Amino acid sequence: MRTLYLGWLLAAFTATASAAEAPAMAQHEHSAMMHSQSRSWTQLPLLKARMQGQDMASRSVSMQPQSIAADAIEAWSNDLDDANGHRQLPIGMGGAPLDKPASGGFQMLTAREVQGDSVRVASTVHYFGERGGKNPTAMFDQLKHELEIVPQPYPREHSRYRANEDWQFAVRFKGQPLAGQKVVLETSNGSQSEFMTDAQGVVKVHMPDDFKPEEAQSKGGSHGMRRGSDFVVAVSHADGSLQYLTAFNSSYGEEPFNKRSLAMGVGFMLVGMLGAAPLLRKRETAVKKEESANA
Template sequence: MKNTLLILLLGTSLWGYGEGALYWTPHGCDEGKAAASKHGGHGKGESAMFAAMNLDGNATARLVSPDLSVKELRFNQNTVMLPAPKIGGYYAMVAESNVSGNVYSAVRYLSLHGRPVKVSPTKLTAAPKAALEIVPDPLHREHDRYTASKSYRFLVRFENKPLGNANVTLETHNTPARTVKTDASGSLSLTLPNDFKNVRTGRSENKSSEFLLTVRYDEDMTQYVSTFSMPYYVNPNDYWQSQSLGAGAIFIGFLGGLFLYRRSKKGVNHG
């Protein structure tokens, strides 16, 4: 576990990913995977253990359930282990810290398996989870996933009110950071980059990567910094599906051409 944590720290510091911000990242150790398996799965194959990067000693963490009930999470160094979910659906994992008067928060949404309940994810996204937060608008379906080359909408809120003209930074491990400004209603649209390397044919043959959204806002001599992190996946249409569809179109075109050619030959013979 210590070696895995060291790799996480080195990777983020070398690339500058998430610099100066508190954010969540999955901890892919055997212990976390075993716990996820024991719990019946944690959605999309994620580990049950997560690390809070750039964590300060006074940080707190909690898990907000689909019904908005809250369970406090205890840090072991900078990692937390998720408990077995009692109900299925989307959860929000929230970390917060106050460092030298600055307020940091990190939110990550998780699709966890459990007893089915009829609760819309909008109940979770509408509930305030931090003073400053980035909210998916809407949160994708539980059986869906964030995918490269697709566009998604988000909402930035401060004190549960839309925050217009806020600068939101998008980062991945393979693409330089870029900034998008929210409109007057606090909304923005982002297209996730197609920056996967050594892509293989088939969804299961390609591991997910991480994207990170960060927003900063100053109010009354206090800087608020909040992040939203999630996994995203290879888009089949950028690779094997588009190739197979293209090959299929060529084949159909060939058959159509052959059919017309034979008809024309018959017409000539009959003539």
């Protein structure tokens, strides 16, 4: 009898524990799913750089495709005379290790996915440093895929894309400019915009100022460094039975001198007020003397 009672008690405890565990597991799975969704700020294809290593000597870079299934990443050097300038980088579990070519400088990176009648391309630019850096215009002019959207120009060396600035991109299909073509912009801060190419296939994209003020203390308090965010511009085009989608992604920063300009403006105003104070006092004194003389 005692054995039956203990067996019944154990069964009841197990059922109760399972019932309590189910909502907890469901909540954990829901939280994990929401966390995964929060990381995916766009469904457009991207190429993201991942840095590894504690110092410059051991640092390595790998490119991680997102929202695109590709077997390799193609790399183009800004040095067109480099024999190894155009190469393929196989994609492994941790992405595609990005080797540093002898030419250095700018590297154009693309990933391509073909499924049925759909062709998707992700593209970005990686900068290896000033050593070997050349004007990347000729690199961008190289025909790499049928549908392309390329910077015109790309920020050089110590520059970057910034909020409240206009930047141009050239859109072409099989080397020919696409006029009147819609281009979409998405940012990891949540902005979405649409633009149209002109008669030369060039689109002027306005980088939004979508940095939240409350993030200044939580994210922007690292030694006065300006915050950055990610963006992607994309274009789609149909040719016969094939549908093409090509995207270019990079990062952008806060508007330059926005806070500094405000502080300088307030400072100049205060200096002006302090400088004008003695003149006002002299004027008041002169008026009082004149009134006394007339009295």
